[in-house]
Amino acid sequence: MNAREEILSRIRRATDDVPQGERPGDVAVERGYRHADGSSREEIISRFAETVAEYRATVHRVDGDELPEAIAEALARRGVQRLAVPADLPSDWLPDGIEALRDAADSPLSKESLDGSDGVLTGCALGIAQTGTIVLDAGALQGRRVLTLLPDYHLCVVRGDQVHGLVPEAITALGEVVRDTGRAVTFISGPSATSDIELERVEGVHGPRTLEVLIAG
Amino acid sequence: MARNERDAATAAPDAFSGGNKRDTPPFEVTAKVALADNQLRRNLGKATQAIRDKREAAAGEMPDWEELREAGSAIKTRVMRHLDEYLVQLEDSVRRAGGTVHWARDAEEANGIVAGIARENIGEEGTREVVKVKSIATDEIKLNEHLEKEGIHAAETDLAELIIQLAGEGSSHILVPAIHKNRAEIRELFMRELGLGDLSDEPEVLAEAARIYLRRKFLSAKVGVSGANFAVAETGTVCVVESEGNGRMCTTLPDTLVTVMGIEKIIPEWRDFEVFMQTLPRSSTAERMNPYTSFWTGVSEDDGPREFHLVLLDNGRTEVLADEIGRQSLNCIRCSACLNSCPVYDRVGGHAYNSVYPGPIGAILTPQLAGIGSSPGADSLPYASSLCGACYEVCPVKINIPEVLIHLRGKVVRNKQDNGGAKAKLDPENVAMQTLAKTFSDPRLYEASQRAALVGQWPLARSGAIHSLPGRLAGWTSARDLAPVPEQSFRRWWREERGGAER
Numbered sequence: 001m002n003a004r005e006e007i008l009s010r011i012r013r014a015t016d017d018v019p020q021g022e023r024p025g026d027v028a029v030e031r032g033y034r035h036a037d038g039s040s041r042e043e044i045i046s047r048f049a050e051t052v053a054e055y056r057a058t059v060h061r062v063d064g065d066e067l068p069e070a071i072a073e074a075l076a077r078r079g080v081q082r083l084a085v086p087a088d089l090p091s092d093w094l095p096d097g098i099e100a101l102r103d104a105a106d107s108p109l110s111k112e113s114l115d116g117s118d119g120v121l122t123g124c125a126l127g128i129a130q131t132g133t134i135v136l137d138a139g140a141l142q143g144r145r146v147l148t149l150l151p152d153y154h155l156c157v158v159r160g161d162q163v164h165g166l167v168p169e170a171i172t173a174l175g176e177v178v179r180d181t182g183r184a185v186t187f188i189s190g191p192s193a194t195s196d197i198e199l200e201r202v203e204g205v206h207g208p209r210t211l212e213v214l215i216a217g
Numbered sequence: 218m219a220r221n222e223r224d225a226a227t228a229a230p231d232a233f234s235g236g237n238k239r240d241t242p243p244f245e246v247t248a249k250v251a252l253a254d255n256q257l258r259r260n261l262g263k264a265t266q267a268i269r270d271k272r273e274a275a276a277g278e279m280p281d282w283e284e285l286r287e288a289g290s291a292i293k294t295r296v297m298r299h300l301d302e303y304l305v306q307l308e309d310s311v312r313r314a315g316g317t318v319h320w321a322r323d324a325e326e327a328n329g330i331v332a333g334i335a336r337e338n339i340g341e342e343g344t345r346e347v348v349k350v351k352s353i354a355t356d357e358i359k360l361n362e363h364l365e366k367e368g369i370h371a372a373e374t375d376l377a378e379l380i381i382q383l384a385g386e387g388s389s390h391i392l393v394p395a396i397h398k399n400r401a402e403i404r405e406l407f408m409r410e411l412g413l414g415d416l417s418d419e420p421e422v423l424a425e426a427a428r429i430y431l432r433r434k435f436l437s438a439k440v441g442v443s444g445a446n447f448a449v450a451e452t453g454t455v456c457v458v459e460s461e462g463n464g465r466m467c468t469t470l471p472d473t474l475v476t477v478m479g480i481e482k483i484i485p486e487w488r489d490f491e492v493f494m495q496t497l498p499r500s501s502t503a504e505r506m507n508p509y510t511s512f513w514t515g516v517s518e519d520d521g522p523r524e525f526h527l528v529l530l531d532n533g534r535t536e537v538l539a540d541e542i543g544r545q546s547l548n549c550i551r552c553s554a555c556l557n558s559c560p561v562y563d564r565v566g567g568h569a570y571n572s573v574y575p576g577p578i579g580a581i582l583t584p585q586l587a588g589i590g591s592s593p594g595a596d597s598l599p600y601a602s603s604l605c606g607a608c609y610e611v612c613p614v615k616i617n618i619p620e621v622l623i624h625l626r627g628k629v630v631r632n633k634q635d636n637g638g639a640k641a642k643l644d645p646e647n648v649a650m651q652t653l654a655k656t657f658s659d660p661r662l663y664e665a666s667q668r669a670a671l672v673g674q675w676p677l678a679r680s681g682a683i684h685s686l687p688g689r690l691a692g693w694t695s696a697r698d699l700a701p702v703p704e705q706s707f708r709r710w711w712r713e714e715r716g717g718a719e720r
Contacts, residue, residue, distance in 0.1 A: 003320040007480065007531045011301040014539035018298045024485065027295035032284040033492070051505060105519055111436050111470065131498075131506035144520040145469045145511075149462065168491035175487050178452050182314050182514040184521060187494075189506035192462040196377035196393055197400050197420040199264040205376060205424050206431065207462025207509060 037129070037165020044129045048163045049215055051132030055190020056203055057211040064217040067157065068092050071121065074155055074212055080118040084109060084151055086143030089121065093157075103143050114146060119153030120208075125177070127163040127215075128170045131189060134158060134213065135170060138183040145184055154208040156188075160217040231387065232572040232587040232595045233324070233357050241571050241594030244601040248569040260399045261566050265557045271503035272554060272611065279499070288492045290615040293548035296483055297538060303450040303483045304529060310453030314515020316525040324358035327530050331360060331442065331475050332367045334526050338440050338473040339369065348434055348471065350457060350464045351375035352444025353551060354479050354530055356388060356573040357586075360442070371442065372434050374463035376427050383410040389567030389575060391553040392501055397566050431463065441467035441522070445478035446550065447493060448527070451486045454514045455527065458497060460507050468511050474522040480529050481538075481547035493550060496613035500552035533586035542624045546581045548614040555608035555618060561601055570598060577608035581621040589625070590632045599625035645689065670702045677701075 001009070037044060045061075053059045062070040072095035075083065080098065087104040094100050101117055103109045114120075123141030124134050134156055136142050141157070148154050164170045177183055192207030203209060230237045251257060276282050296303055308318045321327035335347050347364065349355070349371050361371040361382075373382045377395040381388060383406055388394030395403070404418040413426050443464065447456040455476055457464045468474055484493065490512075498507045516525050537543050556562045556576030567575035571594040572583040580598040587595045599622050608618040630650075633641045641647060656662045677683045678701035686694045693699065 003322050003326060006322055007320055007529070007535065008301050008304070010531065010535035011304070011480075011538060014535050015298060015300065017541055022298065024295055024299040024302060027291065027298055029288060029291040029295060030284070031288050031492075033281040033288060033495075035491075055508070108519065115432070115436060128506075133506045138517065138520055145465065146521075149465050149469060167495050171488060171491040171494070178454055178487050178512070178514060182452075182517060184514070184517055185512040186465065187506065187510035187512075189504070189508050191508065192460070193508045194376050194420075194424055194461045195502060196375070196380070196395060196461075197403055197423055198260070199267055199393060199396070200420050202420045202424045204421075205428055205461035205463070206374070206435070206466055 033168070034166055035168045037169065039165060041160070044165045045160050045163050045215060047165075048127050048129035048132065048158075051129060052127075052134070052190070052213050053132075055132055055193075055211075057132075057190050057213055059213045059215065061215045064159075067214065067216045068095070070214050070216075071095060071155065071157070074214065075119070075121075078119060078153055078155075078210070078212075080153065082117045084114055084117045084120040084147055086122060086141055086147060088143075089123075089141055093121065103147055108144070109147075111146065111150060114150040117151045119155060120147055120151040121155045121157075122148055123157050123159075124162065125185075126170055126173055127158045128165075128167055129163055130166045133170070133187050133189045135174065136186045136188065137174065137177045138185075139177065145186060148186070148188075149207060152208055153210045153212070154188075155212045155214070157214045157216055160215060163215075230571075230592075232583045232592060232598075233359065235324075235359075238587065238592050238594075241592035243593040243597035244569060244571070245597060247571055247594075248565040248601070251565040251569045256399070257397050257566050258564060260397055262563060264393070264396050265563050268503055268557045272500060272557065275499040275503040275505065276611075278505075279495070285492055285496050286613055286615050289496050289550075289613055290548060292484060292489050292492060293614050294545075296485060297481070297544055297547055300480065300483070300538065303485060304480060306450040307448055307453060307483055308529075310450065311448075311455075311515055311525075311527050312453075314453045316453065316515040316527055319526060319528045321528055321530045321532070323532050327358050327477060327528055327532070328360055328363035330526075330528050331477065332364055332369065334473065334475050335364065335369050335440050335442075336367065338524070340439055344370070344437070346370045346372055346434065346438065347440040347442050348372050348374050348431075348438040348467045349378075350441070350443040350459065350467045351378045351394070352442070352477060353388075353391060353573050354444045354477050355442065358477070358530065358532060360477070372431075372438075374431050374434070374467060375459075376424060376461060376463075379427055379431070380406065383407070387568065388573060390556060391551050391575070391578075392556075393553075397568070431466075435463075435466040435470055438467075438471045440473045440475065441471035443468055443474065443476045445476050445482050445527075446497070447484050447490070448478055448482055449485070449487050449489070450483055452514055454487060454512050456490070457511045458507050459509050459511075460502065462509055465509055465511055468513060469521045472522055473524040473526070475526045475528065477528045477530055480531055480534050481549075497550055497552055500554040500611065500613040533588065536588065537582070537585040540585065540624075543581070543585050543621055545616050546578070546585060546621055548616050549578050549582065550614055551578075552613055554611040554613065558607040558611045559602075560605060560607070561603060570601065572598070577602060577618045577622075578616070581616075581618055581625060584625055584629070589628050590636060596629045596632075599623075599629060664706070664708060667702060667706050671704070674701050 084101045125137040191211045194205045319330045380395040390396040400418040446458045562576040574582045584595040683699040
């Protein structure tokens with residue numbers, strides 16, 4: 001018997017107390033937890049701004065038409081010269097005088113050039129107010145996973161209408177991407193951190209040590 | 218610690234060591250060593266107290282915490298009852314998404330599969346090295362040692378795993394393997410082993426040192442090795458929950474990714490993350506959400522590894538599954554809340570358990586995975602508890618650890634009676650228990666023994682309490698008094714008061 005057959009037959013022997021006719025769906029799973037946040041849009045966006053900031057990320061709320069200016073200011077404050085961006089980033093997001101490293105499918109950026117950049121600017125798939133989480137799914141304005149991994153500074157734009165209230169709402173919204181495209185999904189909650197030394201939280205180990213978030217509209 | 222001492226520490230057998238696991242010492246022996254280490258108790262007590270309070274707040278913030286626990290428990294129960302179907306479904310989903318699935322009956326088979334994939338993809342030039350995300354399943358099968366023998370270095374990239382790898386020690390906590398070490402000890406270790414010159418003992422500075430040291434490895438690694446927190450049968454999505462970003466590095470940058478996963482880590486649907494992504498972070502680091510969670514489904518074009526291998530590991534798990542009471546141990550999502558809440562773990566630390574699974578969950582998982590009767594160490598673990606129940610209270614998937622502990626104590630005793638031969642039958646504990654059983658089941662014997670005890674205790678009972686028992690029984694009274702047998706038993710009192718009324 002090969003390993004697969006043997007493990008499966010061990011499992012069948014081990015669970016011979018389970019009635020023959022029982023289907024997985026017959027084992028009841030009560031989902032009595034909260035599924036939707038009934039708060040107003042404004043409350044949800046403010047909560048998102050608060051919970052993201054509690055991870056010691058920098059958060060700004062801006063009107064939609066002020067976005068290019070807010071991006072320029074953030075990059076100038078940080079002193080960013082060489083900025084990695086996904087190929088589909090709108091050109092009005094890019095301030096003058098910044099060298100944009102575009103990561104296109106036909107000419108991907110090398111790990112080394114990403115490592116040597118001053119930061120990365122992306123959009124996101126959605127935000128979660130309950131936990132202060134930004135979700136990337138390699139979709140529009142986000143690019144490959146490595147883009148937001150190697151640069152030490154991540155400036156992320158979240159539209160107000162992308163913010164969901166609770167974790168279950170976000171998981172539902174992501175289901176389609178996972179099932180239909182199989183693209184990778186990454187949850188980001190604050191900058192990279194560790195609590196490995198005396199359980200004291202330190203921001204910044206391997207991922208971007210600075211996360212700055214612009215909530216637009 | 219000198220290098221030869223460290224080698225000796227690495228070589229000490231634990232419950233999952235191959236041939237010499239029989240020599241794993243019992244908990245009470247290693248616990249005594251740990252209890253004598255004041256530094257260890259200070260390091261540990263400070264850390265667990267802080268995380269206990271934080272977890273309480275993180276769970277307390279959730280009005281539907283109990284409903285989430287219930288749902289998590291029910292989902293896992295469903296998985297265990299139909300594990301064969303879910304595994305076949307997962308295999309199919311992963312293949313459709315471009316991944317390769319391997320099945321491993323035991324540690325040896327799993328190590329062989331990983332080593333084969335590593336050899337093939339590591340290339341002949343450059344360092345023969347793979348980068349690894351923290352994974353207890355690979356600690357259980359001793360993957361690093363196996364790869365080392367094949368001439369491949371497995372570089373641990375989680376900060377705490379790096380610390381203990383450099384120190385040549387084993388993990389002492391599921392989530393924070395180096396919880397037993399303080400900043401001064403880590404500073405000294407980094408200065409010696411990483412050759413980075415003078416460092417301060419600020420956690421920021423030490424984390425920065427690890428960042429610089431590991432960045433080069435991440436950029437050049439050809440093969441990444443990870444464990445899995447969850448894998449979704451429906452979609453084939455694998456999930457790694459982490460904080461530092463080393464998990465993202467290892468699962469994104471190398472061309473080849475190998476994930477070793479215990480067969481019990483499966484969840485039915487993508488939707489089930491709505492439960493576990495709420496309960497796991499809050500129970501484990503006591504945060505609303507951990508900094509990074511990666512979900513990948515097979516391979517994606519132009520994004521991440523070109524090859525993905527998933528190794529499904531049994532290694533004793535089907536034995537656990539076969540025990541209807543012990544089965545719930547497989548529901549564990551490795552959050553470590555039970556360790557942090559346990560008054561026994563809090564004092565002895567993780568090494569006393571002689572297993573990659575320490576604390577209350579380790580006390581039930583280790584003897585079941587390694588096998589009852591496999592070593593004095595494994596057999597002693599169901600007793601490494603005061604049965605206070607704090608672990609059950611905090612468990613996000615409601616594993617009734619005290620119930621399993623008591624069940625396993627029974628199995629340990631029965632195993633000794635069945636397989637221990639004459640020596641086990643004459644074991645003082647066994648003789649005492651058999652005698653007690655006889656005495657309690659016979660009213661005449663019971664009363665006679667009460668009378669005998671009343672006479673026999675006079676040299677011991679002082680001012681209404683027995684402060685110290687002689688011989689092997691002294692352990693009982695070393696930390697508490699024993700109530701003496703009263704002058705008059707209830708049965709005698711009853712007969713004298715009401716005896717006349719009885720017909």
